[in-house]
Amino acid sequence: MRDQLSYDDVVKNLQDLPSLPAVVMELLNSIEQEDIDIAVLAKKVSHDQALTAKTLRLANSSLYGLQVKVTTIQQAITYLGFQTTRNLITAAAVTGCFAEGACRGFDHKAFWRHSIATAACAKVLARHMRFNQDYAFTAGLLHDVGRLVLVSCFPERYADVIAYREAHDCTLLDAERTAMGIDHVDAGLALAEHWNFSDTMRLAIGGHHEPERPGAGFLATIIHVADAVVHALDLARQEDDLVPAVSTVAWQALALNEDTCLHLFRETELQFEEISMVLLS
Amino acid sequence: MSASFQHLTLSQVQPGMVLSDELLDVHGKVLLPQGTVLTAEMLALMPRHGIEALPIALAAQSPAEAAEERSRQLERIGYLFRLHDPDNGEDWAANSLRRLVTDYRTGKEEAA
Numbered sequence: 001m002r003d004q005l006s007y008d009d010v011v012k013n014l015q016d017l018p019s020l021p022a023v024v025m026e027l028l029n030s031i032e033q034e035d036i037d038i039a040v041l042a043k044k045v046s047h048d049q050a051l052t053a054k055t056l057r058l059a060n061s062s063l064y065g066l067q068v069k070v071t072t073i074q075q076a077i078t079y080l081g082f083q084t085t086r087n088l089i090t091a092a093a094v095t096g097c098f099a100e101g102a103c104r105g106f107d108h109k110a111f112w113r114h115s116i117a118t119a120a121c122a123k124v125l126a127r128h129m130r131f132n133q134d135y136a137f138t139a140g141l142l143h144d145v146g147r148l149v150l151v152s153c154f155p156e157r158y159a160d161v162i163a164y165r166e167a168h169d170c171t172l173l174d175a176e177r178t179a180m181g182i183d184h185v186d187a188g189l190a191l192a193e194h195w196n197f198s199d200t201m202r203l204a205i206g207g208h209h210e211p212e213r214p215g216a217g218f219l220a221t222i223i224h225v226a227d228a229v230v231h232a233l234d235l236a237r238q239e240d241d242l243v244p245a246v247s248t249v250a251w252q253a254l255a256l257n258e259d260t261c262l263h264l265f266r267e268t269e270l271q272f273e274e275i276s277m278v279l280l281s
Numbered sequence: 282m283s284a285s286f287q288h289l290t291l292s293q294v295q296p297g298m299v300l301s302d303e304l305l306d307v308h309g310k311v312l313l314p315q316g317t318v319l320t321a322e323m324l325a326l327m328p329r330h331g332i333e334a335l336p337i338a339l340a341a342q343s344p345a346e347a348a349e350e351r352s353r354q355l356e357r358i359g360y361l362f363r364l365h366d367p368d369n370g371e372d373w374a375a376n377s378l379r380r381l382v383t384d385y386r387t388g389k390e391e392a393a
Contacts, residue, residue: 243365
């Protein structure tokens with residue numbers, strides 16, 4: 001077995017990662033700011049045509065049930081609110097940010113299918129729990145982003161992780177810890193720091209495999225359950241997919257009955273189809 | 282039943298296909314009832330209602346095909362849950378999820 005990697009090794013390599021468009025960084029950094037000039041931001045986003053087009057297609061999808069078709073970022077903000085629009089811009093930007101094919105055996109498309117499905121499921125769960133749906137969507141989309149950090153910074157080491165997982169048929173998380181010494185949770189936290197994610201988002205990324213840990217926050221519980229549901233529904237369409245450990249504490253906290261689940265599964269599959277059509281096209 | 286329909290984008294839908302569910306517009310009004318045989322005229326109007334995908338009924342299955350599909354689903358669910366022991370009482374959360382997904386995929390009355 002080769003040297004184990006540490007958190008610092010990851011941090012040192014973050015500089016080499018692709019950067020998000022400047023305006024997206026600005027949006028992420030302004031998450032708790034009240035006094036930002038929305039008109040200026042909307043204008044900056046509009047200069048990136050691909051980003052604008054993707055964002056507007058998301059805004060016009062049945063996810064939001066808008067009765068008018070929005071045609072500008074400013075309009076999207078008017079109808080959907082600043083929070084929601086910001087999250088859509090982030091989603092559109094992040095899904096196009098990491099290069100494909102750097103690491104042998106890593107299925108980029110399956111990664112994003114899983115992340116998008118988790119975002120959709122988390123959003124439906126959040127609505128059910130009367131929790132902020134925008135936070136849930138974005139956290140669901142980014143909960144495993146540390147995996148892309150590891151794949152991009154250490155492609156050869158990650159190929160070892162994938163080989164180890166196949167040989168032992170364990171979870172990818174366990175394979176990362178054993179074959180690499182660092183997992184996608186810590187790598188995600190490093191990136192969250194680097195990209196200035198809000199505390200809410202950091203907690204969700206850091207706690208999505210251990211939602212019962214004190215201080216993990218309710219969003220971690222939502223993401224944990226959404227992640228398990230999406231694996232169980234087989235939405236990533238990955239041949240060797242598996243359902244990871246499901247926290248009884250988290251499961252109980254959401255108190256899902258049969259009817260709620262039936263609705264949750266259906267709604268997740270529907271929204272997943274629609275969002276992936278926009279984000280993965 | 283979830284196993285008997287699939288969502289197709291407008292470009293994949295052909296005239297003659299059958300709606301597996303009633304179709305609502307963005308206001309929640311019923312546009313077309315369940316079981317409608319879609320015509321080219323209807324499909325041409327969909328974009329105007331902001332509809333990009335439709336739930337399409339799959340061709341009726343023979344009992345043998347249905348049984349085969351059901352055992353394929355059960356096998357896949359069993360494989361996905363391979364790290365979980367259905368008899369392990371402490372793993373009840375995963376096992377609840379497994380039961381719910383099984384009901385969802387194969388239909389409740391048959392799974393009971």
